[in-house]
Structures are given as structure tokens and as C-alpha cells.
Amino acid sequence: MMLETERKAHFFTINEIWFSDYPFDIKGYDGVIFRECKNNVDVPGFHKDEFTTLVIDLTQELDQIFMDMTASYRKAIRRAEKNGIVIKKSADYDVFYDINQRFRKQKKLSSYDGGVDVRYMEKYGTLFTAEIEGEVVAGYLDLEDEKNIRGLLGASLRFEADKDKMRSIADANKLMTWEEIKYAKEKGITEYDLGGYYTGAEKDEEKERINYFKQGFGGKLVTHYIYQKDYSIAYKLAKNMHKQIQKMKYGKQHA
Structure with missing residues (x-):
């Protein structure tokens, strides 16, 4: 495998x-x-x-996985569902690639994609996107085999949004991860890897914010x-x- x-x-x-x-x-x-x-x-x-990295055990019941999330995440997921945010297993690779490039530029990161271009996504990736009123506002690209699924890239339009839309995109990101978990469990995949957890000695506020986001989903810290x-x-x-x-x-x- x-x-x-x-x-x-x-x-x-x-x-x-x-x-x-x-x-x-x-x-x-x-x-x-x-x-x-x-x-x-x-x-x-x-x-x-x-x-x-943080890993969620998908052999648990879905209800248990959901309850292991923080209360604020469960509330955000329910709010996103109520507000009609649409999560899709998607083939909009070119749209997501563009969002990711814009996202990286806004965060002042290198534009180098590490070889993860549209062709790579189509051949190897599993893409989930979030839509608000028909517009793709966020996406996650995962890699998977028969027993593992791992987050590789996540990007959104939150830096281009007003305050209300930014909150909706934040909710969409949480709902998207929940839908990925449900998709993986239904396929018989046993582990969901959230794609890394910063443990460096040097303070890095950006990476620590990403840690905080991932912690909300629960999971076990592993090496x-x-x-x-x-x-x-x-x-x-x-x-x-x-x-x-x-x-x-x-x-x-x-x-």
C-alpha cells in the first residue's frame, strides 16, 4: 500500500x-x-x-470523531451546512491552482509550486472545493492510498474577502475537512493525516496559527x-x- x-x-x-x-x-x-x-x-x-503530524483514527465511529473536535469547530460546521456552503469532490484543478498561487503571493511565500501543478493534481490528487453562491472560495488537495489520506495543499480567497465573507470561508474550511474525513471513512481508509505540525524551536507565528487550526479537529500527534x-x-x-x-x-x- x-x-x-x-x-x-x-x-x-x-x-x-x-x-x-x-x-x-x-x-x-x-x-x-x-x-x-x-x-x-x-x-x-x-x-x-x-x-x-496530527493523525485522526478513522476506525472510530463518525460521531466520536465529530465530538473530538472543539465545540467551536462543530458549531462552525453546522453553521456552514445551514448557510448552504457547498463542498464537492472536484475536478476544478485549474481553479484551485490559481487560488493557491494567489494565496501564496498574499502570504509572501515563494511562487514555486514544488512540481504540484495542474497535471500533478489531475494524476495523483483528490481535490475538495468549497463554494459560496457558486464561487469556489477554498480547496484542499489530498493524496491517498488504500489506508491513508493526507492533506497536501490548502488555499482560500480569505485575504480577498470582506469580514463577513472571511468568516464564511473559515466555516467552509472546517466543513471541507469534515467532508474529507467522511469521504475517507466511507472508502475504508483508516488514517487521516492533517499534513504536518510545527515543532521547531524557533517561534513562527504563521506556522503556530496553522497548528492551532489543525488542533481543533482532534487527532493524535505522531512522528x-x-x-x-x-x-x-x-x-x-x-x-x-x-x-x-x-x-x-x-x-x-x-x-
Whole structure:
């Protein structure tokens, strides 16, 4: 059980594998990355990093999962349903891509999409969107295999909205996550991964706000592992150079 993806990094081709139990060699690529591995192992040639995230156990009853959310989140979900916010499992990849690019610009993040373009979304992703009066205002892109679903990208138009619409978009985001959970449980998926939890020593208000948002859904804090191996010397040099440029341009948190 795993999801094998391929993405381009300029002139290089990277194999990115999600939810594998262990890393292993892959031929024919400039590099390989194993993400969301649950086992802590040492494999020659692979660099290992820890990754902390929040995971919701989907083997529980839906009522229990809902009750584990904070009262304010349950209220927001009910309010979003009452106000007619529409959540769809969607194919509006180009619309969401545009929202995500605008969202990143407004947050002063790099516009580099990490290879997660419209083609990548269509081939590998599961997209949910939220609509208010027929307008797509937010979306979440997930990756999944038979037993796992993991949030990869989330973006909205909240920076472009007035105060009332901003509140509606906030409610829509919570309802969207709830609909993702229900979708995954119905498919027999056993874990919903909220896509990371910041545990760095340095204070980072933006990442701490994201932590606060994710905490409201409940879940258990766990450690997963990322394994990387570079097969191409040119790719390794280019990757290190890119990190240095990002660090100088956007600061340490975006390197």
C-alpha cells in the first residue's frame, strides 16, 4: 500500500513515494523521496528526517470523531451546512491552482509550486472545493492510498474577502475537512493525516496559527519519517543551491 508519484524539479525528475513502510532504491530518477513512512530505520545511502503530524483514527465511529473536535469547530460546521456552503469532490484543478498561487503571493511565500501543478493534481490528487453562491472560495488537495489520506495543499480567497465573507470561508474550511474525513471513512481508509505540525524551536507565528487550526479537529500527534536519496550529482548540487537561494530570498522558514 503506497502512492508512487513523479514530479519535475526544473531539469530533474524526482520519484516521490507516499505511505511506504520502508524506503528502497528506485532506478531511472535523479532522486527519490519517501514521505510519511511510519517506521524508523537506517538504510545505507538514504538521509532521514523526522516529520511530526496530527493523525485522526478513522476506525472510530463518525460521531466520536465529530465530538473530538472543539465545540467551536462543530458549531462552525453546522453553521456552514445551514448557510448552504457547498463542498464537492472536484475536478476544478485549474481553479484551485490559481487560488493557491494567489494565496501564496498574499502570504509572501515563494511562487514555486514544488512540481504540484495542474497535471500533478489531475494524476495523483483528490481535490475538495468549497463554494459560496457558486464561487469556489477554498480547496484542499489530498493524496491517498488504500489506508491513508493526507492533506497536501490548502488555499482560500480569505485575504480577498470582506469580514463577513472571511468568516464564511473559515466555516467552509472546517466543513471541507469534515467532508474529507467522511469521504475517507466511507472508502475504508483508516488514517487521516492533517499534513504536518510545527515543532521547531524557533517561534513562527504563521506556522503556530496553522497548528492551532489543525488542533481543533482532534487527532493524535505522531512522528513519521522522510527518507531521501540523490542519484544525480547535478541534482544534488542544484538542490543545495536552491535551498541557499530560498534562504536568502524568503528567510530560514522557507528554505
